[in-house]
Amino acid sequence: MNSQSSADTASLIQGFLWMGGAVLSFLFMAIAGRELSDTMNTFEIMTFRTIVALAITIIFVMRGGWQEIRTERLPLHLLRNIFHFGGQFGWFLGISLLPLATVFALEFTIPIWAALLAVVVLRERLHHARIIAIICGIGGVLIILKPGSEVIDLSSLIVVGAAFGYAVSYIASKPLVATDSPLAILFYMNLIQLPLGLIPAAFSWVPPTMGDVPWIALVGVTGLTAHYCITRAFMVADTLTVIPLDFLRLPMIAVIGFFFYQESIELALFAGAVVIFAGNYYNIRYEAKLISSPEKSEK
Numbered sequence: 001m002n003s004q005s006s007a008d009t010a011s012l013i014q015g016f017l018w019m020g021g022a023v024l025s026f027l028f029m030a031i032a033g034r035e036l037s038d039t040m041n042t043f044e045i046m047t048f049r050t051i052v053a054l055a056i057t058i059i060f061v062m063r064g065g066w067q068e069i070r071t072e073r074l075p076l077h078l079l080r081n082i083f084h085f086g087g088q089f090g091w092f093l094g095i096s097l098l099p100l101a102t103v104f105a106l107e108f109t110i111p112i113w114a115a116l117l118a119v120v121v122l123r124e125r126l127h128h129a130r131i132i133a134i135i136c137g138i139g140g141v142l143i144i145l146k147p148g149s150e151v152i153d154l155s156s157l158i159v160v161g162a163a164f165g166y167a168v169s170y171i172a173s174k175p176l177v178a179t180d181s182p183l184a185i186l187f188y189m190n191l192i193q194l195p196l197g198l199i200p201a202a203f204s205w206v207p208p209t210m211g212d213v214p215w216i217a218l219v220g221v222t223g224l225t226a227h228y229c230i231t232r233a234f235m236v237a238d239t240l241t242v243i244p245l246d247f248l249r250l251p252m253i254a255v256i257g258f259f260f261y262q263e264s265i266e267l268a269l270f271a272g273a274v275v276i277f278a279g280n281y282y283n284i285r286y287e288a289k290l291i292s293s294p295e296k297s298e299k
Helices: 003-035 042-066 074-097 098-108 112-119 130-145 154-178 182-202 213-236 241-259 267-292
Strands: none
Touching: 003 042, 003 074, 003 098, 003 130, 003 213, 003 241, 042 074, 042 182, 042 213, 074 098, 074 154, 074 182, 098 130, 098 154, 098 241, 098 267, 112 130, 112 267, 130 154, 130 267, 154 182, 182 213, 241 267
């Protein structure tokens, strides 16, 4: 095996390990959110999550210097985090109301909404791969929600709305990453979202118990490690190679829900998730080809 092959193999292994870290972070964050929902409301959960994440972020800012968080785009940070806060609220609320696997399956629609928003907001081209991804996303959601066979649960629609909120925040992140550091984006995310959660939480505040403290720490830490691990995975390995590993979140959280929360495992949920993921993956592959060979893009 030559040195280039060894380096590629090492990068691939690192990419899988980082993506595995992201998967585990999302799993533990969901479990922590579910456990905390027994004693406190969603706004309070998000407040504690933000406090922990902000404290950790400030430590890194102090080590790297306050110049790391300089920005001239505060309005865009504000807009991004209003939608990101809405997405987080819907996600944590869904975790408390729905089977964990249902929340994770519907969360896979985020890239679908992001692709649609990129066309509408950023004036990016609506090529055939994005059309396929959007159709698969809508079809997958319909398979999961099964409209007509039963009344669609409002909680499921809240999670779909959360996915849309996340997608808006991702679109807003595109111009931010060109001018602001990742640390600055994290810092302003937590700084802006702290009052957004704290103010409504104060009206029905429940003092946390000692049993809540480990879950509070876990939900705050995993919120940061999930995004950090994903970023690192995409930096060291090809996106198309490591992104399928993210799909393992669904069967893993389904097993956790089955054994620890007595949640049923439905075939329709997995079928819908596969359709959504297939559309996402096809679009990612096509986008990668456009980047590597722009002359082959559609006219």
